[in-house]
Amino acid sequence: MAETPVAVSGGWAPLAAGLLGTLAVAAALFDGALAGRAAGARSRMGRPVGEVARLLRQRRRTTVAADRLLWRIGGAGLLGMALMIVTVVPLGRWTLFDLAVGVVWVNALDVLAWAFVWLTGWGANSAYAMVGGYRFLAHGLAYELPLMFALVAPAVAASSLRVGEVAAAQQGLWFVVWMPVAFVVYCLGVVAMAVWGPFSPAVGRDVAGGVTAELSGVDRLLFLAGRYALLAAGAAFAVPMFLGGGSGPLLPAWAWVLVKATALLAGLVWLRRRMPALRPDLFMEVGWLVLLPAVLLQDLLVAVIVIGG
Amino acid sequence: MLTHLVFWGLAVVAVLTGIAVFVVNSMARASYSLALSFIAVGLQVLLLQQLYVGVLVILMMVMEMTVMAVYMNMFMGMNPAMVSMNMVHGARHALPVSVGVFLLLAAGALFAPWPSRRGSPPADVTAALGTELMGPKMLTMAVVGVVMAATIVSGVVLAAHRTRYDRLGDDLRRPRAADPQPGGVGR
Amino acid sequence: MGVSGALARLALRHAHLLVIEVPGNWLTRVTVERLAAVRGWRLAVSPADADILAVCGSPGPELAPVVARLWEQLPGPRARIDVTRPDLAAAALDQAEAALRDTPRQRRDSIARDGRGPDDAPDGDTALAHGSEDRDGLEMDVLHVRLGPVLPDWPAGLVLRAHLHGDLIAEAQAAVVDAGHGPAGGVQVGGEPSGEVRPADAAELAAQRCDNAARLLALVGWRDMTQQARVVRDRLLAGERSAAITELARLRRRVRRSWLLHWSLRRVGPLPPDELARLGLAPELTGDVWDRLNGMLDRAALAAGGPAAVAVGTPVGVAAGVPVTPPAAVASVVSGWDLATARLIVASLDIAALGVVTDG
Numbered sequence: 071m072a073e074t075p076v077a078v079s080g081g082w083a084p085l086a087a088g089l090l091g092t093l094a095v096a097a098a099l100f101d102g103a104l105a106g107r108a109a110g111a112r113s114r115m116g117r118p119v120g121e122v123a124r125l126l127r128q129r130r131r132t133t134v135a136a137d138r139l140l141w142r143i144g145g146a147g148l149l150g151m152a153l154m155i156v157t158v159v160p161l162g163r164w165t166l167f168d169l170a171v172g173v174v175w176v177n178a179l180d181v182l183a184w185a186f187v188w189l190t191g192w193g194a195n196s197a198y199a200m201v202g203g204y205r206f207l208a209h210g211l212a213y214e215l216p217l218m219f220a221l222v223a224p225a226v227a228a229s230s231l232r233v234g235e236v237a238a239a240q241q242g243l244w245f246v247v248w249m250p251v252a253f254v255v256y257c258l259g260v261v262a263m264a265v266w267g268p269f270s271p272a273v274g275r276d277v278a279g280g281v282t283a284e285l286s287g288v289d290r291l292l293f294l295a296g297r298y299a300l301l302a303a304g305a306a307f308a309v310p311m312f313l314g315g316g317s318g319p320l321l322p323a324w325a326w327v328l329v330k331a332t333a334l335l336a337g338l339v340w341l342r343r344r345m346p347a348l349r350p351d352l353f354m355e356v357g358w359l360v361l362l363p364a365v366l367l368q369d370l371l372v373a374v375i376v377i378g379g
Numbered sequence: 380m381l382t383h384l385v386f387w388g389l390a391v392v393a394v395l396t397g398i399a400v401f402v403v404n405s406m407a408r409a410s411y412s413l414a415l416s417f418i419a420v421g422l423q424v425l426l427l428q429q430l431y432v433g434v435l436v437i438l439m440m441v442m443e444m445t446v447m448a449v450y451m452n453m454f455m456g457m458n459p460a461m462v463s464m465n466m467v468h469g470a471r472h473a474l475p476v477s478v479g480v481f482l483l484l485a486a487g488a489l490f491a492p493w494p495s496r497r498g499s500p501p502a503d504v505t506a507a508l509g510t511e512l513m514g515p516k517m518l519t520m521a522v523v524g525v526v527m528a529a530t531i532v533s534g535v536v537l538a539a540h541r542t543r544y545d546r547l548g549d550d551l552r553r554p555r556a557a558d559p560q561p562g563g564v565g566r
Numbered sequence: 567m568g569v570s571g572a573l574a575r576l577a578l579r580h581a582h583l584l585v586i587e588v589p590g591n592w593l594t595r596v597t598v599e600r601l602a603a604v605r606g607w608r609l610a611v612s613p614a615d616a617d618i619l620a621v622c623g624s625p626g627p628e629l630a631p632v633v634a635r636l637w638e639q640l641p642g643p644r645a646r647i648d649v650t651r652p653d654l655a656a657a658a659l660d661q662a663e664a665a666l667r668d669t670p671r672q673r674r675d676s677i678a679r680d681g682r683g684p685d686d687a688p689d690g691d692t693a694l695a696h697g698s699e700d701r702d703g704l705e706m707d708v709l710h711v712r713l714g715p716v717l718p719d720w721p722a723g724l725v726l727r728a729h730l731h732g733d734l735i736a737e738a739q740a741a742v743v744d745a746g747h748g749p750a751g752g753v754q755v756g757g758e759p760s761g762e763v764r765p766a767d768a769a770e771l772a773a774q775r776c777d778n779a780a781r782l783l784a785l786v787g788w789r790d791m792t793q794q795a796r797v798v799r800d801r802l803l804a805g806e807r808s809a810a811i812t813e814l815a816r817l818r819r820r821v822r823r824s825w826l827l828h829w830s831l832r833r834v835g836p837l838p839p840d841e842l843a844r845l846g847l848a849p850e851l852t853g854d855v856w857d858r859l860n861g862m863l864d865r866a867a868l869a870a871g872g873p874a875a876v877a878v879g880t881p882v883g884v885a886a887g888v889p890v891t892p893p894a895a896v897a898s899v900v901s902g903w904d905l906a907t908a909r910l911i912v913a914s915l916d917i918a919a920l921g922v923v924t925d926g
Contacts, residue, residue, distance in 0.1 A: 116580075127573050128641050274905055282612075
């Protein structure tokens with residue numbers, strides 16, 4: 071797979087959305103299975119199915135003096151964001167949107183999570199939801215800059231912001247091998263963006279569900295689906311950036327992309343139950359004093375290698 | 380043709396959401412109207428084939444407006460930001476002035492004798508635009524960016540109520556800083 | 567009808583229930599939680615998240631209106647059950663399931679609620695907040711928030727009136743709902759003049775420590791260990807002592823070895839012995855939240871009669887009572903911390919029962 075992917079017509083967009091949906095559903099099923107096993111409950115895999123049925127049956131609700139427009143935009147926004155991210159992820163030989171600045175495009179989209187999560191917390195006019203929204207921004211201040219600089223490393227190594235060219239530049243050696251710090255920081259960023267696992271204080275039990283405290287019915291379903299979809303989109307984008315794109319033996323390139331994305335996604339889902347939360351007040355210092363210098367050093371190292379080699 | 384339609388559509392969206400900033404009655408809505416206006420402008424820049432600049436406009440403005448909404452809500456005195464409030468001050472003077480400036484600039488854009496295109500756009504329009512704007516001052520501009528960031532950090536440090544002497548003792552020898560709440564890296 | 571019936575069947579496999587514990591009905595709450603988990607149901611974090619409102623015990627005059635208000639906030643389909651004794655829990659859950667399954671009934675309920683606003687409409691504009699200085703000397707707006715009496719993983723009946731700067735608790739006043747209203751009041755049934763609560767037996771004492779540890783672990787967001795602590799709790803109450811002791815040992819090991827948990831909880835809410843004495847808290851709560859979590863698990867192991875009991879040299883099965891926690895002390899220890907940390911500190915106090923004395 072030395073050549074860069076070709077853009078296909080927009081008519082294929084539903085297929086890309088379907089693939090993202092499948093990945094997100096798979097993630098939800100896997101998470102349900104893990105949760106069911108831990109709880110020793112009767113039904114395991116069916117958990118997300120039941121959850122969806124429950125939320126479809128549930129009434130939507132609103133609160134006193136809610137800013138309903140912004141609230142609904144925030145709740146549905148995460149899903150849209152995930153869909154926009156996968157448009158630049160090449161599936162083997164094909165890509166939907168062969169943007170020359172694809173890496174910056176994803177970066178611009180991940181910042182939208184700030185807006186959407188905060189708006190979901192703000193719109194409900196509820197103290198706990200609001201605290202949740204601010205917690206997300208506190209996490210955001212700590213993870214966003216390291217995440218941006220983590221995306222710089224592969225782009226510098228490939229001398230391109232085009233996602234397909236970054237993937238093609240990893241012939242022989244995947245970027246994850248020689249820029250592990252950037253990869254780890256990127257994964258942290260994805261987990262944080264999806265308000266997932268260690269980055270879930272924004273939806274924490276201690277604030278009655280935080281951002282989601284007042285969501286019910288289809289609104290809650292959209293927000294939850296958006297979180298899974300973001301996690302899936304983040305895992306998919308890691309494939310061309312760090313995991314060698316479609317390269318691999320035997321299987322066709324598109325299959326390798328899916329296999330790698332699924333594997334990384336499974337890892338991120340598994341992480342959720344295994345770790346305590348990284349509280350924003352503690353993680354803030356880690357982000358600025360540990361992650362940011364570490365990833366800047368990584369960038370420097372990559373730049374030196376690229377110029378020297 | 381389609382590109383032209385989209386461009387003009389985005390222009391209308393940008394102006395209308397820009398007006399909405401002053402019409403809506405909450406800080407959050409005003410901030411996000413402005414963000415939407417900037418996104419429309421960013422998309423227009425994308426249509427002009429300035430891909431990097433366009434995407435960057437969207438990125439920076441969404442982040443900026445998110446932070447602005449937060450600051451507005453946090454630091455407005457007596458917190459009227461949380462309840463519905465009027466977004467306009469001194470409308471009697473401000474309105475004619477801003478309408479006048481808008482018309483002046485729009486007239487300038489419409490009636491200026493724009494040169495017709497000679498040759499074709501370069502392969503990398505972003506680099507060409509950067510060179511055109513800054514020319515040999517590129518290094519200076521890069522340094523200015525760092526200096527500005529350093530200024531912001533120093534400003535915050537100087538403005539902070541608690542100094543390092545409060546945290547680490549008069550001789551700065553305290554092994555662990557005395558903070559109201561511990562930080563994450565064990566200081 | 568076919569579609570909505572199938573939807574209802576699927577939905578019922580994963581109902582969420584909001585459990586409200588009336589002080590003194592600890593065992594009932596735990597039984598409801600256990601039976602719900604067996605059905606594959608989950609604990610809701612807020613009324614918006616809940617299908618079932620499970621009230622454990624008989625709410626007094628102060629708690630009853632709170633329950634009614636929460637009931638109004640359930641989106642519906644919804645069911646309310648009142649469980650007064652542990653042995654009635656299974657039947658009550660069946661009843662809730664039947665009520666949720668009854669689509670026509672839910673539809674009538676939904677129609678009856680239509681047209682009514684979420685709560686009362688606000689009268690005029692919301693009042694402006696007043697400001698005061700926060701801990702860094704900045705002028706900040708103050709928000710008054712009542713924490714409790716119904717919050718996930720929160721001591722039964724506790725109400726903290728918190729003055730918040732952002733999410734920082736500047737100060738707080740504590741109270742217990744229905745303090746001094748009959749047997750359902752602030753002091754747990756079995757409270758003794760010595761100022762201690764004596765649970766029925768050592769297993770119950772151990773189970774309660776595990777339950778409190780599970781709450782703390784849930785608040786730090788460690789799902790697997792939360793589950794594990796609840797399993798140990800249920801085993802202890804079911805009389806499966808040896809299995810419980812083995813699993814408790816594993817739980818303690820994993821908690822102790824987690825550097826991430828240590829990093830998260832160390833130096834949070836430190837309480838020196840003299841401070842504890844002044845506040846009327848038990849001396850074994852010395853240290854920070856990390857120390858207190860491990861202490862809680864140690865005491866559970868001690869009461870359960872595991873290896874720790876042998877190591878410390880206490881005769882197996884002899885368990886001391888648990889001190890009653892004065893609410894004012896809770897209010898005092900959370901002041902100056904942010905909401906998340908304050909929740910951790912409250913959970914770390916290993917509260918068995920709250921005293922009736924409130925501060926003014």
